[in-house]
Amino acid sequence: MIHLNEILRTLNKDKQQDFINYLDKKNKRKDAKNIQLVKLLLIDNFSSQEISEKIYGKQNKVALHALRKRLFQSLIDFTANTSIKEENSLDIRLIKYIIAARNFLQKQQIEVGYQILEKARIVATEHQLFSILNEIYHTKIQYAHQYETLNLEEIIHNFKENQQQLIQEDNLNIAYAKIRKSLNDYQQKKTTIDIKKLIESTLKEQNNLDISLLSFKSLYQLLQITTISSSQKFDYYNITNFAVDTYKIVKNHTAKNKQTYYHIEILYLISNIFFRNKKFNQSLKYLELMNFYMQENKQKYLKEFSSKHDLLLALNYNYTEKQEEAIQLLENSIDKKNINIIHQLDIYLSLIVCYYQNKSLTKAQNLLSKLYHTDKWYLEKAGLVWTIKKNLIDILLQIDCGNINLVESRLKSFKKNYFKHLKEINQENVIAYLKLVEIYYKNPETASSKEFYNKVETSFNFIDKEKEDIFMMSFFAWLKAKMTKQDVYLVTLKLINS
Incomplete structure (x- = not known):
């Protein structure tokens, strides 16, 4: 049975009201009962029998079941529409391109449709988005008979090549799932693990995949998986050698000059691993390399990665007796527009720590007060580790600011949650x-x-x-x-x- 009340409570108050407004606009009949059902479910202390009595004035299991099914479908539609509207990821943008292109093609605007598809293909190829490319090639082939100058054989060849890449990506996805499960098991136990051996053996099990032949994107994903596991256990030491070995593969990779985006991502992860291990010189070395590739291709990725680069640079400064430089760098970054929400939250928390260590308690307190969302919101946006750090910093800061009443409530909440x-x-x-x-x-x-x-x-x-x-x-x-x-x-x- 689908628990609609639990699903509805995953929405914050604003989203719940947005959903009610969505239903109100969608309802064609004035006697529609879906909004009434939502409000009753959010109260959460009514049984199905009581809800039926309040909505229909009697017991009507069949009608209530049908109403719940329709409400669930509306909730799916609302969530999907909201996600597409709010999501600005590359995948979503390219999906929008494909939908627009298909719309033009259906209206016989063939040249415009193919221009949009080609624009999407270039970006998807650069980022190795094989599932998106599959849809692009499928659409190109579907309407090829209406575009005389199209080289159909070339597109079919590219389509088949991409299918092979897609199959390998599926195999890698299975391997990633197995690796993550093994890392989670390790996380639950106090045991040591050889990350490199784990990854190599898992890849071998999955159609003999060779780590040295993986794409930049795949290498980045492997490194990201191990980093996520390490952050949960606060254990970056055990992945250092794997990170260095991974970069040796990157340096000798045949596609090194064609995969700048994932090259930068890998450099950032390695630099962060060294920073967390207090190896500041090595961290700064990889940050310099990261900056070098950010300047490549007419600074194509400079804007996208500058906030991540500057945050990690500031953290290195803070722990190498350059706190003023660290604070200045973070202050310059904090109000920049179009920064990923996760990076923005990291910048906020890092600046709070720098102010705190600098004995600028009022500044730290003022900045912390701007993090006014609920823990549930921060868990969704930034994850568990970030939320725990934020709460710990809050408790320590309230102690040093003498806000004893706040300390008691914060401690109680932390223990409970x-x-x-x-x-x-x-x-x-x-x-x-x-x-x-x-x-x-x-x-x-x-x-x-x-x-x-x-x-x-x-x-x-x-x-x-x-x-x-x-x-x-x-x-x-x-x-x-x-x-x-x-x-x-x-x-x-x-x-x-x-």
């Missing part, structure tokens, strides 16, 4: 950390005591400093600064560079 998940992914260190923070805020003078020091020593499963993630160490530096009554930023630098 995240402790269970942190236990599931074996992140007891975060739970232990927050418990120590709570002890400190309730009784600050105990932080410098021997008892508190011993509690800190026994509360964490410390690993080698070389392997520890930079952001995890930054949070611990706050606690150590309270214990030693020193400046947070100086303690952070000392801890990271020791």
Whole structure:
């Protein structure tokens, strides 16, 4: 059974109202009961029998079932239309091109239709979007009899070549799913894993795929998968060698000069891996390479990648005693238009941290107040790790600003929303950390005591400093600064560079 009330509650208040407005415009009859059903479902304390009584004045299971089915279909249509309207991804834009081209072709505007298809083909080829290309070639072939100058044999040849690429992409997709599952299993357990061996064995199982022969896009996707897994476990150390080996393949790749977009993406991921491992010189080296390729092809990708590049550069500056430069770079980036929402949120959080470490608490507080959405919204947009970091920073900042009442509510909310998940992914260190923070805020003078020091020593499963993630160490530096009554930023630098 489809639980419509649960689906409706995935929409925020504005979207719920938009859906009601959508139904109102769609309804042709004044006695349509779909809006009434939505409002009753959102209240969520009525049984099916009660809903039937309120809508029909009696029990009418058949009519209510039919109404629910129609409402579900309307919800699908509304969600799809809203997603297409709001989504500005490359895939959606190219799908719109294909739909427009087909519309022109159906109206016998053959030349215009083929011009749009060719424009879409060039972009899709550049980004190796084989499923989109399949639709483009299919449409070209379908209307080929109406376009005399079209080289049909060439299009059929390209179509068949693309089909082979599409089959390989499907095989890779299966391999990615297996790799992600293995990484998730690793994440649940406290075990070590050889990332490179895992990937090579999985690819071999899937039609003998050879990692050295993969496209830039596929190499990027593999690296992205391992990075996502590492971010969930705060473990970037174990993927460093795989990242370096991947770039060796990239440097010798035959399509190196034709795949600039994914080349830049790969350089960014590798630079970020080195940064998270506190290898700042290596991180900056890959950032320089990233900037070099951003300048290529008449700066074709400069605008698209500049915010990601500048954010990572600022973070490197912040942890290499160039905090003023870091703050300046982030302040210049924060109000730029047309920035991906995830990058924008990363910039906000990074600048808050820099202000905080710089003892500019009012600036940090003002900027944090602009992150006013619910946790549910941030989980959807930026993911779990970002949302946890944002909440932890908020708690620490409220303590240092003396907002004790806010601290209590923030702690209670964090425990309720995240402790269970942190236990599931074996992140007891975060739970232990927050418990120590709570002890400190309730009784600050105990932080410098021997008892508190011993509690800190026994509360964490410390690993080698070389392997520890930079952001995890930054949070611990706050606690150590309270214990030693020193400046947070100086303690952070000392801890990271020791």
